[in-house]
Amino acid sequence: xxxxxxxxxxxxxxxxxxxxxxxxxxxxSPGFIHVIAYLSWRDNIFKFSDDxxxxxxxxxxxxxxxxxxxxxxxxxxxxxxxIDFTLPKPEVMQSMIDEADAxxxxxxxxxxxxxxxxxxxxxxxxEGFNPFADASMIREPIFYCGDSAxxxxxxxxxxxxxxxxxxxxxxxxxxxxxxxxAVIDSMIEIRADKIMSLSESLMQTIxxxxxxxxxxxxxxxxxxxxxxxxxxxxxxxxxxxxxxxxSRSEEFSSLSNFNIANAYPLINLDENEYLLLQQYNxxxxxxxxxxxxxxxxxxxxxxxxxxxxxxxx
Numbered sequence: 001x002x003x004x005x006x007x008x009x010x011x012x013x014x015x016x017x018x019x020x021x022x023x024x025x026x027x028x029s030p031g032f033i034h035v036i037a038y039l040s041w042r043d044n045i046f047k048f049s050d051d052x053x054x055x056x057x058x059x060x061x062x063x064x065x066x067x068x069x070x071x072x073x074x075x076x077x078x079x080x081x082x083i084d085f086t087l088p089k090p091e092v093m094q095s096m097i098d099e100a101d102a103x104x105x106x107x108x109x110x111x112x113x114x115x116x117x118x119x120x121x122x123x124x125x126x127e128g129f130n131p132f133a134d135a136s137m138i139r140e141p142i143f144y145c146g147d148s149a150x151x152x153x154x155x156x157x158x159x160x161x162x163x164x165x166x167x168x169x170x171x172x173x174x175x176x177x178x179x180x181x182a183v184i185d186s187m188i189e190i191r192a193d194k195i196m197s198l199s200e201s202l203m204q205t206i207x208x209x210x211x212x213x214x215x216x217x218x219x220x221x222x223x224x225x226x227x228x229x230x231x232x233x234x235x236x237x238x239x240x241x242x243x244x245x246x247s248r249s250e251e252f253s254s255l256s257n258f259n260i261a262n263a264y265p266l267i268n269l270d271e272n273e274y275l276l277l278q279q280y281n282x283x284x285x286x287x288x289x290x291x292x293x294x295x296x297x298x299x300x301x302x303x304x305x306x307x308x309x310x311x312x313x
Contacts, residue, residue: 023100027080031087035100041215072278080249161287161308162307239268242264243260
């Protein structure tokens with residue numbers, strides 16, 4: 001705490017609202033979607049040659065990386081307006097990358113210092129004093145906390161969590177929980193294959209045309225070929241967790257607001273293509289989002305709550 005106060009002063013750092021507003025402007029820049037794809041590739045993926053070793057993991061500069069919630073914030077802000085897919089010039093793209101990194105560094109400091117500046121240190125030894133009773137004290141730890149589960153745990157538990165809801169899922173969505181897991185598993189595998197071959201594809205283009213965005217694009221045909229599920233099932237699963245290009249997340253005006261990019265992490269580019277910028281978000285959405293579909297069905301709500309309780313027990 002003392003080190004934080006020594007390095008930053010309340011007057012030297014802008015408010016969270018100001019920084020968030022500047023991030024919003026940045027995300028509306030032409031071609032910013034290419035920046036998000038790069039940041040996801042840079043900060044969500046371990047780089048290695050033949051086999052993944054301990055050194056490959058520990059050498060990743062996590063302190064300099066954006067966390068998953070930060071990248072989700074960029075996606076949510078980009079979805080507030082029509083996405084411009086124009087590929088920026090290399091120098092413009094690098095400038096936007098640097099600006100995103102700098103703004104999130106400032107945002108993190110603003111959240112941390114804002115909470116600390118409100119803390120009355122003179123009361124620390126008072127009986128019953130609980131600094132975390134103030135919501136402002138826990139916003140930063142929540143936003144920057146580690147992930148709740150491994151990706152495979154979300155996928156495996158989701159299949160079990162919704163197994164008793166299969167009748168509703170088949171009747172209303174066109175697939176079972178088991179089919180949904182198979183499709184999502186395949187999407188993640190295809191995405192990994194594309195990322196693995198990314199270096200080779202980039203070497204076949206000139207630097208002015210470099211972008212990692214295509215590695216995050218999935219097609220219905222690719223998923224059908226991998227899963228051997230029907231096109232109708234694959235399309236239904238993908239659409240269930242997708243937001244269309246015509247949709248807008250205008251309600252996402254602060255970090256405290258609902259971010260649709262977390263609940264619906266696929267972006268439907270056209271009739272055949274979908275953009276998946278963070279695969280962890282898809283696994284988490286599979287675990288969390290269907291329950292809210294059930295809650296919207298008044299005739300099924302009570303049964304869904306019972307199933308949720310039975311799964312939890």
